[in-house]
Amino acid sequence: MSTQSLQTSLPLESVPRRSGFPMHIAVFLAPAVIVYSVFSIYPLIDTIRLSFYAGDQAGIRHFVGWGNFRTLLADPAWSGQFWNALRNNLVFFAIHMVVQNGIGLGLAMLLSLPRLTGGSVYRTLIFLPTMLSVVIIGFIWQLILNPLWGIAPSLLKAVGLGSLFGPWLGQESTALVTISLISVWQFVGIPMMLIYAALINIPDDLLDAATVDGAGPFSVFWFVRLPLILPTLGVVSILTFVANFNAFDLIYAVKGALAGPNFSTDILGTFFYRTFFGYQLQVGSPTMGATVATAMLVVILIGVMIYLFGVQRRLQRHTF
Amino acid sequence: MADVSLHGLAKSFGPVDILRDIDLTVEDGEFVVFVGPSGCGKSTLLRIIAGLENVSAGEIRIGGRRVNELPPADRKIAMVFQSYALYPHMSVYKNMAFGLKFAKTDRAEADRRVRQAAEILQLTPYLNRKPRELSGGQRQRVAIGRAIVRNPSVFLFDEPLSNLDAALRINTRLEIAKLHRELGATMIYVTHDQVEAMTLASKIVVLNHGRVEQVGAPLDLYHHPSNLFVAGFIGSPRMNFIKGEVRSVTESRVTIGFAGAEAVFEGAVVRLAPGDPVTVGIRPEHMAEQGSDAIPLTGRIDAVERLGEASYVYMKLASGDDVVARIPGDMETNPGDGFTARFTPRALHVFDAEGRSVRSAKAL
Amino acid sequence: MNRSIRPGRIAVHLALVLYTVIAIGPILLIVINSFKTRRAIFADPLGFPDARTFTTIGFDQVFAKSDFGLYFFNSLTVTIVSLALIVLIGAMAAWALTEYRFPGNTILTLYLAIGIMVPIRLGSVSILRMMVELNLVNTLTALILVYVAQGLPLAILILGEFIQQIPKDLRDAARCDGVSEYRIFASIILPLIRPAIATVAVFTMVPIWNDLWFPLILSPGDGKQTITLGVQQFIGQYVTDWNAVLASLTLAIAPVLVLYVFFSRYLVRGLTAGAVK
Numbered sequence: 001m002s003t004q005s006l007q008t009s010l011p012l013e014s015v016p017r018r019s020g021f022p023m024h025i026a027v028f029l030a031p032a033v034i035v036y037s038v039f040s041i042y043p044l045i046d047t048i049r050l051s052f053y054a055g056d057q058a059g060i061r062h063f064v065g066w067g068n069f070r071t072l073l074a075d076p077a078w079s080g081q082f083w084n085a086l087r088n089n090l091v092f093f094a095i096h097m098v099v100q101n102g103i104g105l106g107l108a109m110l111l112s113l114p115r116l117t118g119g120s121v122y123r124t125l126i127f128l129p130t131m132l133s134v135v136i137i138g139f140i141w142q143l144i145l146n147p148l149w150g151i152a153p154s155l156l157k158a159v160g161l162g163s164l165f166g167p168w169l170g171q172e173s174t175a176l177v178t179i180s181l182i183s184v185w186q187f188v189g190i191p192m193m194l195i196y197a198a199l200i201n202i203p204d205d206l207l208d209a210a211t212v213d214g215a216g217p218f219s220v221f222w223f224v225r226l227p228l229i230l231p232t233l234g235v236v237s238i239l240t241f242v243a244n245f246n247a248f249d250l251i252y253a254v255k256g257a258l259a260g261p262n263f264s265t266d267i268l269g270t271f272f273y274r275t276f277f278g279y280q281l282q283v284g285s286p287t288m289g290a291t292v293a294t295a296m297l298v299v300i301l302i303g304v305m306i307y308l309f310g311v312q313r314r315l316q317r318h319t320f
Numbered sequence: 321m322a323d324v325s326l327h328g329l330a331k332s333f334g335p336v337d338i339l340r341d342i343d344l345t346v347e348d349g350e351f352v353v354f355v356g357p358s359g360c361g362k363s364t365l366l367r368i369i370a371g372l373e374n375v376s377a378g379e380i381r382i383g384g385r386r387v388n389e390l391p392p393a394d395r396k397i398a399m400v401f402q403s404y405a406l407y408p409h410m411s412v413y414k415n416m417a418f419g420l421k422f423a424k425t426d427r428a429e430a431d432r433r434v435r436q437a438a439e440i441l442q443l444t445p446y447l448n449r450k451p452r453e454l455s456g457g458q459r460q461r462v463a464i465g466r467a468i469v470r471n472p473s474v475f476l477f478d479e480p481l482s483n484l485d486a487a488l489r490i491n492t493r494l495e496i497a498k499l500h501r502e503l504g505a506t507m508i509y510v511t512h513d514q515v516e517a518m519t520l521a522s523k524i525v526v527l528n529h530g531r532v533e534q535v536g537a538p539l540d541l542y543h544h545p546s547n548l549f550v551a552g553f554i555g556s557p558r559m560n561f562i563k564g565e566v567r568s569v570t571e572s573r574v575t576i577g578f579a580g581a582e583a584v585f586e587g588a589v590v591r592l593a594p595g596d597p598v599t600v601g602i603r604p605e606h607m608a609e610q611g612s613d614a615i616p617l618t619g620r621i622d623a624v625e626r627l628g629e630a631s632y633v634y635m636k637l638a639s640g641d642d643v644v645a646r647i648p649g650d651m652e653t654n655p656g657d658g659f660t661a662r663f664t665p666r667a668l669h670v671f672d673a674e675g676r677s678v679r680s681a682k683a684l
Numbered sequence: 685m686n687r688s689i690r691p692g693r694i695a696v697h698l699a700l701v702l703y704t705v706i707a708i709g710p711i712l713l714i715v716i717n718s719f720k721t722r723r724a725i726f727a728d729p730l731g732f733p734d735a736r737t738f739t740t741i742g743f744d745q746v747f748a749k750s751d752f753g754l755y756f757f758n759s760l761t762v763t764i765v766s767l768a769l770i771v772l773i774g775a776m777a778a779w780a781l782t783e784y785r786f787p788g789n790t791i792l793t794l795y796l797a798i799g800i801m802v803p804i805r806l807g808s809v810s811i812l813r814m815m816v817e818l819n820l821v822n823t824l825t826a827l828i829l830v831y832v833a834q835g836l837p838l839a840i841l842i843l844g845e846f847i848q849q850i851p852k853d854l855r856d857a858a859r860c861d862g863v864s865e866y867r868i869f870a871s872i873i874l875p876l877i878r879p880a881i882a883t884v885a886v887f888t889m890v891p892i893w894n895d896l897w898f899p900l901i902l903s904p905g906d907g908k909q910t911i912t913l914g915v916q917q918f919i920g921q922y923v924t925d926w927n928a929v930l931a932s933l934t935l936a937i938a939p940v941l942v943l944y945v946f947f948s949r950y951l952v953r954g955l956t957a958g959a960v961k
Contacts, residue, residue: 022784022786024864024865024866025780025784025786027776027866028776028777028779028780028869029776029777029780029781029792031773031776031777032773032774032776032777032796032836032840033777033792033796035773035829035832035833035836036796036799036833036836036837038814038833039804039811039814039829039830039832039833040799040804040807040833040834040836040837041795041798041799042807042810043804043807043808043809043810043811043814044802044804044806044807044810046807046809046810046813047806047807047808047809047810050809050810103703106699107700107703110696110699110700111700113693113696116696118697122700122704124944125704125707125708126703126704126707128707128708128711128941128944129707129708129710129711130890131890131894131940131944132711132894132937132940133893133894133896133911133912133915133936133940134894134896134912135894135896135912135915135916135919135936136915136933136936136937139915139919139929139933140710140711140713140714140933141710143714143929143930144710144713148726149725149726151713151730185706185707188707203403203405205401205402205403205405206405206407208367208372208399208401208405209399209401209405209406209407209466210407210418211372211391211392211393212370212371212372212392212393212397212398212399212419213393213418213419213422213466213470214392214393214419214421214422214423215393215418215422219422223418224407227409228408228409238801242801242802242803246803246805246806248805248896248897249894249895249896249897252896252900253896253916269805272806276808276809277901286809286813289809290809290810293806293807293808293809294806296806297802297806300801300802300803300806301802304801304802318408318409318452
């Protein structure tokens with residue numbers, strides 16, 4: 001063993017010191033752990049803590065236990081909006097799961113066909129909206145769907161569906177679905193890419209074997225490809241869930257903090273923002289904001305737990 | 321069971337010709353091996369027979385029936401892949417039964433076939449396991465079982481032993497040979513390993529750059545290679561090739577000079593004229609003749625490899641040619657020593673300037 | 685494969701082309717129209733600008749009335765600095781976690797993994813309070829700190845997987861030579877994980893660049909807006925000026941578009957590589 005040491009102050013890894021924690025490990029870990037703990041974990045815990053307090057007119061905070069939560073869930077002044085936001089968020093999520101992940105799956109399947117000419121061009125172009133800021137997306141679609149400009153109605157008229165058009169973004173009954181679809185339009189690229197990667201990871205031999213075994217294209221998909229990408233579908237689902245219940249930017253950009261018309265596009269993220277910062281008629285309340293945030297955290301955690309223990313356990317990741 | 325015949329087969333991927341003008345027949349029950357170096361087109365040929373690739377020209381018949389337009393499932397073939405291609409999410413049982421589902425075989429019959437195949441391949445204790453729980457050799461047997469279960473007319477093997485370690489390869493090779501004897505099925509087997517070809521085949525097809533170089537029984541190819549390529553491909557270590565020249569030609573004998581020696585053959589040999597350049601081929605195992613008519617070639621030893629049962633002596637002849645000689649048993653000599661290899665003219669192969677065989681070794 | 689696939693393939697391409705049009709159509713629409721006069725925008729929205737209808741007045745407005753260059757610079761700074769820190773600090777942590785065995789290794793790994801699933805936004809109430817106390821409101825530093833904290837868990841996961849694939853022999857050989865752990869990390873590990881950086885970049889840069897939430901909460905003013913926030917504010921202000929609105933959108937899209945055209949291959953490769961994890 002060479003006796004040279006480039007850093008004389010540091011002990012060689014091969015000569016372990018029983019006393020004390022190896023310094024270099026701490027040095028490597030410290031920055032990440034510190035930044036993460038201070039700016040990620042601590043705020044979360046602090047927010048949860050804050051949700052157990054209420055501030056009065058003078059700004060003094062006192063402990064109220066579950067009071068804020070009771071208010072949130074049951075007090076008419078708050079609960080109406082909370083449950084509405086939760087319900088809308090679920091609709092938002094459902095639309096994403098079905099439309100976004102459905103189209104993503106479909107596109108991934110098409111793109112993973114063997115010897116597809118121009119595959120990478122398609123992938124690059126279809127992924128483009130995902131790269132753009134949600135603000136931009138929101139405004140682009142607002143402009144397109146704007147009756148004044150007339151693009152959407154004239155395009156629909158061209159395919160004979162002109163009568164379907166309406167001020168979808170402005171109508172209470174259609175606003176949420178419309179905005180959900182805009183969000184789907186933007187993010188289809190992600191499940192598409194993730195599922196595509198999983199599909200091309202399946203060795204061609206396996207698909208050939210299935211073909212020789214007599215499976216037609218649909219059977220090959222159903223019996224071979226789909227089961228092998230289930231873990232990826234699981235990941236896509238939970239990512240969609242977390243992203244959707246954390247969503248805010250698009251609605252805020254298109255509808256503002258009030259998420260109108262009449263809160264029909266209000267989801268938990270916008271509700272949180274409004275509660276925290278306040279809006280025209282109501283002063284912002286950090287403690288109620290914290291409460292909403294904690295409620296969101298619970299919802300997300302429930303989803304993650306269900307995924308980790310209910311779903312992921314069952315899904316076997318097959319390496320090739 | 322069925323025969324397979326290929327007529328005028330050609331295959332190109334865009335501007336690249338993979339296969340050219342292939343005419344072959346595989347008789348019913350034969351074990352035919354397609355052998356050749358990487359890139360010679362043998363795997364493509366197999367996939368074409370299977371129906372996994374289209375042909376650019378030509379016709380394929382299985383059991384007398386033209387199958388060009390038929391998908392793999394309708395050709396009554398089964399394939400064993402190099403990577404086994406087992407469905408990782410299905411048990412061994414399901415892996416083997418998978419194809420039967422599409423053949424609309426009823427449950428009882430399918431079950432019977434799977435269990436029978438498992439019995440033959442000693443897989444019965446593993447029927448409920450998943451592929452990842454099995455060893456390489458076991459997986460290969462499952463792949464073979466999956467093929468057996470389909471009761472195909474033709475079995476297609478695509479380098480099935482390449483992923484196995486040496487000992488396992490030999491065992492599985494024996495099992496495949498045994499399988500052929502038991503089932504009497506038509507089998508087409510692709511490999512780059514000429515040992516597998518020699519031991520398994522009833523007929524070998526040597527391919528090079530998309531063309532058939534020679535077709536014949538293993539020993540036929542060994543004793544009578546029709547060109548330089550086949551001569552150099554079959555037999556390990558490779559045949560020694562030495563450049564030589566025709567010294568004289570008469571009606572009844574030919575004299576060839578090479579490596580500072582001369583060999584004389586009886587019998588007429590067509591196409592050779594004095595002065596023609598030729599390539600002389602002698603197999604390493606024929607370089608240790610003890611007989612009195614043996615012709616010596618002297619040189620210096622570059623290296624010796626001792627395997628116990630034989631020694632391989634790599635030497636540089638006085639003429640500058642490099643040759644290998646296989647000497648049975650141990651050898652005391654060492655690199656740097658002088659050495660004399662001996663051969664008889666009967667062991668010579670002679671190839672003309674285009675590499676075609678002009679004379680093969682007589683049976684020794 | 686049989687020849688009957690041919691007509692099927694046409695349908696496949698049809699579907700793909702259709703969706704591609706849906707995907708990039710709206711974007712093209714905006715860009716095209718940002719160069720047209722107001723009248724042309726309304727009269728012929730789907731047409732290209734010609735000599736008569738071409739104009740850049742929208743862009744002039746944008747540059748006159750807003751600090752676009754500044755916003756772009758802010759976004760660039762925040763994104764690049766955050767990425768650099770995430771990669772460096774993340775690699776260090778990933779290295780420590782995967783290489784050394786020490787008590788608490790597993791717990792620490794799990795601790796850091798929580799951040800992947802749980803969104804940092806929920807702690808915004810406290811984060812804002814902290815930034816106020818640290819006097820970091822309306823600074824880029826606040827954004828950087830938050831984004832680094834947000835991006836670390838996933839980066840550590842990705843980099844950790846990658847580091848594990850580096851042959852052990854390399855590190856053992858260096859240790860035999862008496863090289864210090866720091867040196868091993870800096871000279872051997874860091875250069876070798878360059879491919880993984882592309883993956884990390886994809887998963888972190890885009891969300892940072894496009895984020896509206898934290899710029900809105902932490903740095904909404906004082907010239908510290910990011911481009912996303914800047915565009916949102918601008919449009920809010922000049923919503924009836926179609927030329928200006930379209931121009932600002934185009935300007936916001938342009939840098940991303942340019943980068944994407946150049947780096948799409950790496951981005952896609954990074955995404956598909958990381959996806960398998």
